[in-house]
Amino acid sequence: MKYEFSNIDKKWQDAWDANSTFKVENDYSKPKYYTLIEFPYPSGQGLHIGHPRPYTAMDIVSRKKRMEGYNVLFPMGWDAFGLPTENYAIKNHIHPSIVTENNIKHFKEQLKSIGYSFDWSREINTTDPDYFKWTQWIFLQLYKKGLAYKKEMNVNFCTSCKCVLANEEVVNGVCERCGSEVIHKVKSQWMLKITEYAQRLIDDLEDLDFLERIKTQEINWIGRSEGAEVNFNTSAGDEVTVYTTRPDTLFGATYMVMSPEHSLIEKWKEQIQNIDEVTKYQVEASKKSDFERTELVKDKTGVCLDGIRAINPVNGKEIPIFISDYVLATYGTGAIMAVPAHDERDWDFAKVFSLPIVEVVAGGNVQEAAYTDVATGIMCNSDFLNGLEVSEAKKTIISWLETNGKGHSKVNYKLRDWVFSRQRYWGEPVPMVWCDNCGWVPVPEEELPVRLPEVEHYEPTDTGESPLSKIHDWVNTTCPKCKAPAKRETDTMPQWAGSSWYFLRYCDPNNKNELASREALDYWMPVDWYNGGMEHVTLHLLYSRFWAKFLYDIDILGCKEPYKKRTAHGMILGENGEKMSKSRGNVINPDDVIAEFGADTLRLYEMFIGDFEKAAPWNPSSIRGCKRFLDRTAGLLDFVNGNGITSKLEAPLHKLIKKVTEDIDTMKFNTAIAAMMSFLNDVYDNGSITIDELVIFIKLLNPFAPHLTEEMWQILGNNSFLSVEAWPKYDESKTVENTVEIAVQVNGKLRATIRISKDASKEEAISIAKNESKVIESLTEKTIVKEIYVPGKIVNIVVK
């Protein structure tokens, strides 16, 4: 058979569609398997060559699970709110919903042309009011539980997107999306209290089958630290609380540092003798962007608050107070006790200002460098802590603080609450109304969804207000509570809102009354295997785990974690090993690849390209090898003959079934394909294969190359779909051949290979080995010291 992919691809894609081959029912009697990939943002550029890598991988897993008899949910949808669509709409004067619709149409055609086994009847779209009704509903539940609140605060603001950003969206001081400068702005923002879930987001990772690097990245991002809060009296009379992870070094605190934004400074302004200098420093600090602040790491700056002293609670000593921007207002209490002897930053600062450095943990030379080793140090210069180990000293001092009312132990997290407002048009409206009498009032649930108004212009405003604020008909409403005139919230939700729960909607996508029925959720959730990009670990992945936990708490969802298993794929790079981009001119279009080689070759090549978890450069010649393999597979039909399993191919086939089955489960798609190629080479060498042998082979290949294998299955006289036939089983005992080839070494050097029975005894193996001429040669005039035989592997004779 000649492999004419252009006819075959379309034929089977249409057939699967027409027969709803991959439609899945909520059949609660069957064992389920839920495979998930991150739904795409339908951009104007269409599908990127990188998309098919994770999609094909999970399609293979899904197809195999289906053939193994599972009820498989493998859905697809669109994460369609977002700035590029809005910007395109603004530029071309087309409504974002029309842009979205066109983009989705294009994406869907492209995905269909690769032959994925999605259940398209469950397709969802985050911009569909029937969908975002429930995004808004979840927001209202968060609000009711006090987990959504509006707060005036200093936020990250992208100067190009003209929009606030969450902490997670600022990368190296610039906007994660567009790379523009991020400045600080004080704005009133909706916030979600993800910090309330910080500990659970760490703890519950333990039982999950996530890649280790994903777990550690999340844990580091959440940034738990254990320490103590300590109260210092001041000469001004006010108490200042500091946070420290080293309460054991309290005797070494020689000064205190407050962040420039600390609220007590305003209160103290009458008593601070150098208030002008202090104010000047505050103004300078506030002007610095995140980027500038991190740029200046090495040079410590600050101003001493003249006229006010802090009193170390443990020894009553007076110490100076500084303000410096190396202390962050947003972490801990915004103030620290400085122990220059045992903290590098404090040490640097002390050197600049010539402050005393008092050693309290012995073991270093604190005049030369800060000594930060906590594992081996013994306390000194610390009164009742002297002689204790650091860990003991920590316990002792904390109990002293608690007894004397001077402080207590405290856990802090780097994680911040989630800034949830965006000043843009193309997002879910926040379903809240401001009433001058009642304050913030939630839109009643029966009035959801709050739709976006139809307008002419969506441009963001230069004032940093949402474009919706100018739509007076929409903004002006009545208070749901007291019926007085009131105004709608004009901010929309961030792009991450819709994706924080989409996997739940797939379980029951057309439900009008609930986000999904409890029955459906209990059946399908949690997701059994979720694959996605590493770039989402501290964004989407964390956010969606938070929402799932909240929905678990309010008894909507029955599991406390949404995903059982999470894996990540590597990027596909350009031919030159660089990231693909238009400006580098190294972009590969999947449509072109399909036109030239067919969908199955694209699928196979993306799986064969390398280690699934690692980045791999595109290679236009390597893909030919995959096409060749499929051509040769099609060619098997030309000499297939007879029935049954021949003794020649029995062991190789059982081995192959085992290999492919295991490799799919462990994401080693490249070696699964290599094994199939090897098998095919053997068949060509032998020049014969029976129908039954061929059927096993094409079943194994089906998840990788579904179009060609369906066609071959039909040519072999079958009317069913190969894609829903049973997955082949192997017999462990038949994977081993009766004789094995093993290596014979003398002193670790290869001298011969021998073929012996797999059950040969040590004596037999060694005596056969000793009959090999090469072995005899290297044994002459030597004394045998030791003889080693590892069955199936090796014989090694050690001589002197």
Added chain:
RNA sequence: GCCGAUGUGGCGGAAUCGGCAGACGCCACGGACUUAAAAUCCGUUGGGAAGAAAUUCCCGUACCGGUUCAAGUCCGGUCAUCGGCACCA
């Protein structure tokens, strides 16, 4: 600086519990087919040396050292690259 990962031919990459390093594919080279090219098929292909040849020998998994009959794999140290976090007290 901290955390995580990775280092194997010309290239992408294989190698179960320590057991024949380089599977599979690409590239390259030689040959067949062809008027020719493409496609296809057959063969060679880690490096080096000797030989007319069959063949033989030496070196080789970033580097240095160790354990072992045996190390890409285990242990100690060094270097390099990539990713994440980064004044979080």
